Amino acid sequence: MDVPLLDLRRQQRPIDAELRAAIDRVLESGRFILGPEVEALEARVAALSGTAHGVGVSSGTDALLVALMAAGVGPGDEVVVPAFSFFATAGVVVRLGATPVLVDIDPATFCLDAEAAAAALGGRTRAVIPVHLYGRCADLDPVLDAAAGRDILVLEDAAQAIGARDAAGRPAGSIGGAGAFSFYPTKNLGGIGDGGMVVTSDDALADSMRLLRVHGDRGGYRHVEVGGNFRLDALQAAVLGAELPHLAEWTAARREHAARYRSLFRAAGIAAGGGPGSLASAGEEGRGQGVGADRVVLPEDVPGHVYHQFVIRAPRRDQLAERLASEGVGTAVYYPVPFHLQPCFDELGYREGDFPHAEEAAREVLALPIHPGLTGEEQAYVVERIAAFYRE
Numbered sequence: 165m166d167v168p169l170l171d172l173r174r175q176q177r178p179i180d181a182e183l184r185a186a187i188d189r190v191l192e193s194g195r196f197i198l199g200p201e202v203e204a205l206e207a208r209v210a211a212l213s214g215t216a217h218g219v220g221v222s223s224g225t226d227a228l229l230v231a232l233m234a235a236g237v238g239p240g241d242e243v244v245v246p247a248f249s250f251f252a253t254a255g256v257v258v259r260l261g262a263t264p265v266l267v268d269i270d271p272a273t274f275c276l277d278a279e280a281a282a283a284a285l286g287g288r289t290r291a292v293i294p295v296h297l298y299g300r301c302a303d304l305d306p307v308l309d310a311a312a313g314r315d316i317l318v319l320e321d322a323a324q325a326i327g328a329r330d331a332a333g334r335p336a337g338s339i340g341g342a343g344a345f346s347f348y349p350t351k352n353l354g355g356i357g358d359g360g361m362v363v364t365s366d367d368a369l370a371d372s373m374r375l376l377r378v379h380g381d382r383g384g385y386r387h388v389e390v391g392g393n394f395r396l397d398a399l400q401a402a403v404l405g406a407e408l409p410h411l412a413e414w415t416a417a418r419r420e421h422a423a424r425y426r427s428l429f430r431a432a433g434i435a436a437g438g439g440p441g442s443l444a445s446a447g448e449e450g451r452g453q454g455v456g457a458d459r460v461v462l463p464e465d466v467p468g469h470v471y472h473q474f475v476i477r478a479p480r481r482d483q484l485a486e487r488l489a490s491e492g493v494g495t496a497v498y499y500p501v502p503f504h505l506q507p508c509f510d511e512l513g514y515r516e517g518d519f520p521h522a523e524e525a526a527r528e529v530l531a532l533p534i535h536p537g538l539t540g541e542e543q544a545y546v547v548e549r550i551a552a553f554y555r556e
């Protein structure tokens with residue numbers, strides 16, 4: 165059996181007629197950049213996120229970048245980011261000449277350790293970028309408390325978390341001062357090209373981002389600021405608009421798949437809990453030669469998780485991934501290298517050992533297929549193959 169990690173066509177084919185109608189509408193309109201399609205999507209994504217404004221931009225990376233630019237982040241400033249995320253989260257900070265201040269992750273959630281982040285806020289801190297990694301909202305309360313009343317933007321990297329909610333029921337993107345979404349094709353709401361959006365309820369921030377995405381042009385080629393070309397195109401907006409009514413059912417499918425994985429892993433007897441902790445903290449059984457050398461750790465089951473990825477911690481992870489690949493099961497490692505060990509961040513002066521939870525996650529995480537079109541039969545095969553690997 166072949167179980168790819170992703171199958172976008174399987175997901176989109178049932179709504180092809182709607183997608184093609186959206187594409188034709190844009191072609192016929194002759195308006196390809198920004199315009200009414202983008203404005204309509206901005207309003208809908210803002211509503212979905214419980215915010216006042218949506219600002220459509222060219223990618224999730226540019227969503228993070230333009231939000232930081234609008235907050236005035238530049239040389240001499242510090243931005244607190246988790247040590248474990250997709251590259252863009254830290255890359256945008258360095259591109260603005262500011263300094264990323266890394267904090268470790270909470271091993272139970274893979275998201276930034278909120279207490280450590282709060283403690284990292286200093287006199288030069290201008291922003292914090294918590295990441296709702298894998299589709300689970302980070303706990304932000306300690307950060308929000310510490311940032312309150314100071315000129316610090318809490319910018320949620322919600323690229324993997326559209327539609328997610330935190331423990332208090334707040335939608336991703338509405339918890340901090342702004343939230344960044346990515347519409348990269350493989351994200352939970354994905355276009356047929358690049359795209360992104362920043363949502364916020366801060367009128368001034370929204371205004372500034374709208375300006376910066378068109379080179380700071382107030383109109384008539386009068387540039388009041390130096391921005392960039394961060395525009396979203398109408399084709400992406402129209403396709404995303406056609407998909408949006410299906411996002412809730414796609415998310416429900418992801419959550420059902422997660423529940424099915426849980427029961428399959430438990431039935432196979434190879435799941436070490438699923439509560440907080442890593443392989444190491446899952447008792448003496450965690451790592452090395454112990455009884456837990458043949459147990460995987462499942463992600464915690466929390467409401468509001470949208471399972472952009474279903475990520476397990478796996479002993480002998482790389483061997484397992486290789487075996488699964490040879491048996492037709494697609495997996496991926498998000499992410500194999502934490503920020504402090506990236507060659508391009510050498511100058512930040514961090515060393516191996518600085519963020520042990522991030523390093524441990526980089527060694528242990530493995531994403532299994534969880535896309536909406538996945539079948540129960542395919543999931544059973546995935547778990548059966550993993551169980552066979554650990555039974556040997």
Ligand SMILES: *Cc1c(COP(=O)(O)O)cnc(C)c1O
Binds near residue numbers: 250295323
């Ligand atoms: C995908 C992603 C981004 C960047 O989005 P792009 O649209 O690819 O630029 C940023 N942060 C995280 C956590 C992501 O997963």
